Amino acid sequence: MLKAGVIGTGMIGQDHIRRMTTVLAGVTVTAVTDVDLEVAKRVAGGLPGTVVHGSGEDLIADPAVDAVVVCSWGPTHERYVLAAIAAGKQVFCEKPLATTERACRRIVEAESAAGRRLVQVGYMRRYDGAYRALKAVVDSGAIGTPLMMHCAHRNAGVPAFYEKESAITDTAVHEIDMVRWMFGEEITAARVLVPRRNRNGGGLQDPLFLILELTGGAIVDVEISVNIRYGYDIRGEVIGEDGTAALGDLTPVTVRTARHLTAPIPSDWRERFASAYDVELQEWIDSLAGGGTPAGPSAWDGYAAAVVSDASVAALRTGSRVEVTLMPRPALYDPA
Numbered sequence: 001m002l003k004a005g006v007i008g009t010g011m012i013g014q015d016h017i018r019r020m021t022t023v024l025a026g027v028t029v030t031a032v033t034d035v036d037l038e039v040a041k042r043v044a045g046g047l048p049g050t051v052v053h054g055s056g057e058d059l060i061a062d063p064a065v066d067a068v069v070v071c072s073w074g075p076t077h078e079r080y081v082l083a084a085i086a087a088g089k090q091v092f093c094e095k096p097l098a099t100t101e102r103a104c105r106r107i108v109e110a111e112s113a114a115g116r117r118l119v120q121v122g123y124m125r126r127y128d129g130a131y132r133a134l135k136a137v138v139d140s141g142a143i144g145t146p147l148m149m150h151c152a153h154r155n156a157g158v159p160a161f162y163e164k165e166s167a168i169t170d171t172a173v174h175e176i177d178m179v180r181w182m183f184g185e186e187i188t189a190a191r192v193l194v195p196r197r198n199r200n201g202g203g204l205q206d207p208l209f210l211i212l213e214l215t216g217g218a219i220v221d222v223e224i225s226v227n228i229r230y231g232y233d234i235r236g237e238v239i240g241e242d243g244t245a246a247l248g249d250l251t252p253v254t255v256r257t258a259r260h261l262t263a264p265i266p267s268d269w270r271e272r273f274a275s276a277y278d279v280e281l282q283e284w285i286d287s288l289a290g291g292g293t294p295a296g297p298s299a300w301d302g303y304a305a306a307v308v309s310d311a312s313v314a315a316l317r318t319g320s321r322v323e324v325t326l327m328p329r330p331a332l333y334d335p336a
């Protein structure tokens, strides 16, 4: 039984605690912490035997914690991931791995120096049934060589702390990771087009249109709308030489009444990706059994996503095409 300690008991932290305590097998939550201790205590209140620590560092040092789950705000990820690596403990870190290229590079260097995979990053789309089915079609060659992909990442709304560039660093970063995985190639350049603003967007530049170039010459576009009100809607279509493949409409039910056809739309990521998070964490837990290593998105993937994210932010600021340059990939991350 894996003994997990959770740092950050906000929205996704509570959702992951719920799945680890009521849905998944082979794991128990032994400790939690949050910078807001009252929240951590409230969450631990519903979990008999779970200890509340005063800091993330104390939680990582706790012998009753085998593995750490980092669900705090992005800028705090680096210090907890580095502390877990220093303690030789496995760490599942919610996306982004860290908020700057330099911070991600420090994590990659620390893990490489430790000589074994200790970090997995929460890019859960790789575990989503629809994305896995889409990748299987692309990999089968049924649509020929993939040439382009159209993506849309639509949020009904975003929290107050969401900043100008979060549409890239917090939201489109999922497509950045997904595209690297879907095509099995690196992203080499980014451009951002800025349409006229949505009146619902407050001070945000919303929507944005991101264009990514890949090593093999394919091009991907991503519409990022974060105040579209009608619901949470994630779309993707790969255009190949001989055909196309798209994520299906994922509604479990359609209703026909009064000459109208209707279907529910998820309100946010917790609903749309619920089973992807379940599979993601279950596979992580299973991979660690008997001292194994995680097989999911690595610190290198987190680093690569951060470099592309930084380039996309620079493209937004300057209005220019910005090239992406990755550091040489350490041997630890060579494909098995």
Ligand SMILES: NC(=O)C1=CN([C@@H]2O[C@H](COP(=O)(O)OP(=O)(O)OC[C@H]3O[C@@H](n4cnc5c(N)ncnc54)[C@H](O)[C@@H]3O)[C@@H](O)[C@H]2O)C=CC1
Pocket: 007, 008, 009, 010, 011, 012, 013, 033, 034, 035, 036, 039, 056, 071, 072, 073, 074, 076, 094, 095, 096, 122, 123, 124, 170, 269
């Ligand atoms: N994979 C996915 O689809 C999703 C990933 N996320 C990621 O999860 C992380 C958390 O996001 P949310 O849960 O939405 O935010 P949230 O604001 O609801 O929760 C974050 C919690 O972390 C706590 N916290 C902040 N600094 C801390 C520190 N230094 N030490 C301990 N606790 C600290 C806050 O008090 C808060 O309770 C972010 O990195 C976000 O990008 C969030 C939503 C979905």
Ligand SMILES: O=C1[C@@H](O)[C@H](O)[C@@H](O)[C@H](O)[C@H]1O
Pocket: 095, 155, 158, 170, 171, 174, 269
């Ligand atoms: O990671 C997530 C949030 O942090 C982010 O704010 C949303 O835009 C994404 O859709 C969601 O998956």
